[in-house]
Amino acid sequence: MRMADLKVLSEQTAIAGIGLSRFGKFPGVSSMGFALEASKRAIEDAGITRDSIDGVLVLMSPLMGEQHGWASRVAAYLGVTPSFCSTMDMGGATPIGMIQTAAMLIHAGMCTTVLCTFGCQNSPKGVFPMLFGSEFAIPYGDIGAITFMAHVGRRQMHELGVTSEQYGAIAVAFRAHAAKNPDAQKREPITLEDHQRSPVIADPLRRLDCCLITDGGGACIVTSAERARDLRQPLVLVSGFGQMHSAEIIRPWDNGRGGGAEAAEAAYKMAGVGPKDIQVVQLYDGFTPLVMHELVAYGFCKAGEAGSFVADGNLLCEGALPANTAGGLLSEGHLSGFGHVAEAVRQIRGTSYCQVPGAEISMVTGYGGAPHEAPPTVAYTVAILRCG
Amino acid sequence: MFQLDKPMPGINEDSAPYWEGTRQGELRAQCCSDCGHLRFPPAIVCPKCLSENTTWRRLSGRGTVYSFIIVHRPQHPAFLDDVPYNVAIIELEEGLRMHTNIVDCSDEDLRIGMPVEAVFEKINDEVTLPKFRHAR
Numbered sequence: 001m002r003m004a005d006l007k008v009l010s011e012q013t014a015i016a017g018i019g020l021s022r023f024g025k026f027p028g029v030s031s032m033g034f035a036l037e038a039s040k041r042a043i044e045d046a047g048i049t050r051d052s053i054d055g056v057l058v059l060m061s062p063l064m065g066e067q068h069g070w071a072s073r074v075a076a077y078l079g080v081t082p083s084f085c086s087t088m089d090m091g092g093a094t095p096i097g098m099i100q101t102a103a104m105l106i107h108a109g110m111c112t113t114v115l116c117t118f119g120c121q122n123s124p125k126g127v128f129p130m131l132f133g134s135e136f137a138i139p140y141g142d143i144g145a146i147t148f149m150a151h152v153g154r155r156q157m158h159e160l161g162v163t164s165e166q167y168g169a170i171a172v173a174f175r176a177h178a179a180k181n182p183d184a185q186k187r188e189p190i191t192l193e194d195h196q197r198s199p200v201i202a203d204p205l206r207r208l209d210c211c212l213i214t215d216g217g218g219a220c221i222v223t224s225a226e227r228a229r230d231l232r233q234p235l236v237l238v239s240g241f242g243q244m245h246s247a248e249i250i251r252p253w254d255n256g257r258g259g260g261a262e263a264a265e266a267a268y269k270m271a272g273v274g275p276k277d278i279q280v281v282q283l284y285d286g287f288t289p290l291v292m293h294e295l296v297a298y299g300f301c302k303a304g305e306a307g308s309f310v311a312d313g314n315l316l317c318e319g320a321l322p323a324n325t326a327g328g329l330l331s332e333g334h335l336s337g338f339g340h341v342a343e344a345v346r347q348i349r350g351t352s353y354c355q356v357p358g359a360e361i362s363m364v365t366g367y368g369g370a371p372h373e374a375p376p377t378v379a380y381t382v383a384i385l386r387c388g
Numbered sequence: 389m390f391q392l393d394k395p396m397p398g399i400n401e402d403s404a405p406y407w408e409g410t411r412q413g414e415l416r417a418q419c420c421s422d423c424g425h426l427r428f429p430p431a432i433v434c435p436k437c438l439s440e441n442t443t444w445r446r447l448s449g450r451g452t453v454y455s456f457i458i459v460h461r462p463q464h465p466a467f468l469d470d471v472p473y474n475v476a477i478i479e480l481e482e483g484l485r486m487h488t489n490i491v492d493c494s495d496e497d498l499r500i501g502m503p504v505e506a507v508f509e510k511i512n513d514e515v516t517l518p519k520f521r522h523a524r
Contacts (some may be wrong), residue, residue, distance in 0.1 A: 135397030136429050137487040139517055142475040143463040151477060158455075158500050203458035238520075269490035 091368020218338020
């Protein structure tokens with residue numbers, strides 16, 4: 001992959017506001033409702049006027065079917081008349097992709113202040129879509145992200161010697177963080193025994209290896225570093241970012257580090273830091289094997305050491321690499337990565353419920369795409385935030 | 389009792405020769421007529437050279453288990469009666485990988501690297517699904 005030198009974009013923009021809607025089980029609220037609620041909170045958090053927003057990016061869940069002009073409609077409901085508006089979909093990789101896009105729009109002079117938002121209502125519709133590319137997997141009962149990640153887990157166990165208990169250590173650590181987060185969907189602490197007793201969903205994955213299902217939304221406001229300096233919140237600079245798109249995650253170890261490595265390399269290069277400089281990270285944790293994968297792909301540990309790295313407690317708030325300090329998708333709730341962005345910002349502001357003392361460099365990752373395809377196509381995104 | 393049908397592949401212009409092959413008891417894959425690249429799943433262009441010139445090649449139907457999982461909580465209600473059931477990814481001799489179920493093998497006996505061969509399960513007049521069994 002060709003990597004552009006993006007230093008020119010480093011620390012030119014900032015995340016000035018964050019907002020999460022109510023989230024959990026809220027069957028009566030629409031996807032639009034969640035997006036509007038989260039957006040309003042982000043606008044208030046940033047202390048900006050609605051009229052200063054001139055760019056709107058919206059993540060649209062594929063659950064919603066065909067919804068033309070979704071981003072424009074979110075803008076319209078907010079009373080915003082943007083000069084640039086786009087609906088984006090890379091699944092859980094989208095929020096960081098939006099922050100990248102916002103940084104480019106601002107750098108190009110097309111926008112000054114960009115709202116990035118999302119809302120999702122998971123109402124079961126009973127109609128199962130035969131998605132493009134799924135016909136060589138679904139007839140065998142291999143359906144969606146869970147079975148896909150179960151295969152990734154099986155290969156990790158085979159190639160790296162990772163155990164189910166080591167996956168459990170990830171779930172236990174993130175739940176311990178969620179226990180301190182009053183907004184988290186799951187707050188009751190769990191033990192390794194709880195993990196091992198939780199029902200098998202798709203062997204080798206147990207229920208506690210899988211993310212939650214969440215109705216809710218999230219948003220953030222991206223503006224120029226210069227403008228952000230004059231706003232209400234402490235300056236949180238967008239220091240580096242990167243993307244990588246892979247159609248072959250089930251061969252993640254071919255290059256020794258795996259799919260997504262280039263996304264982190266681009267972000268590190270742009271921010272002028274390396275994995276050892278990251279003080280706190282929000283890893284996209286749809287399933288525990290994905291966390292294991294990211295630890296290796298993003299350079300936090302060697303392939304053969306990932307299992308013992310997590311089992312030794314390194315992901316805990318007081319560990320060597322505090323991770324998912326709000327609880328992540330596994331315990332806080334699934335906001336397609338907006339919860340991760342919000343927590344990465346809170347760590348720099350010093351306002352996390354699980355604050356890493358003196359955190360000045362905070363990383364956040366995203367991941368998503370089309371796991372139903374065989375082979376699946378997935379996107380990895382990485383952003384590095386820095387205290388201004 | 390109400391019975392929900394399992395989702396079946398939608399056969400299109402790209403994949404029709406593949407499903408015609410399975411009906412005749414053979415596995416086929418597209419081979420690029422220009423660069424020789426073998427590809428699966430079917431597509432209108434070669435991902436290596438973007439050529440649209442394609443021939444279909446018969447595959448050996450032999451391979452090894454690359455990955456397997458045992459589904460206990462299926463994501464589609466039509467599979468509820470089958471649990472627990474396996475889904476495997478096979479690495480074919482020709483290097484391609486494909487999803488399948490391993491038949492005539494208990495879940496406890498499944499192993500990565502296990503040699504397997506294709507068998508063909510007729511679902512209806514249109515669809516025959518290739519499945520795999522332990523090659524002894």
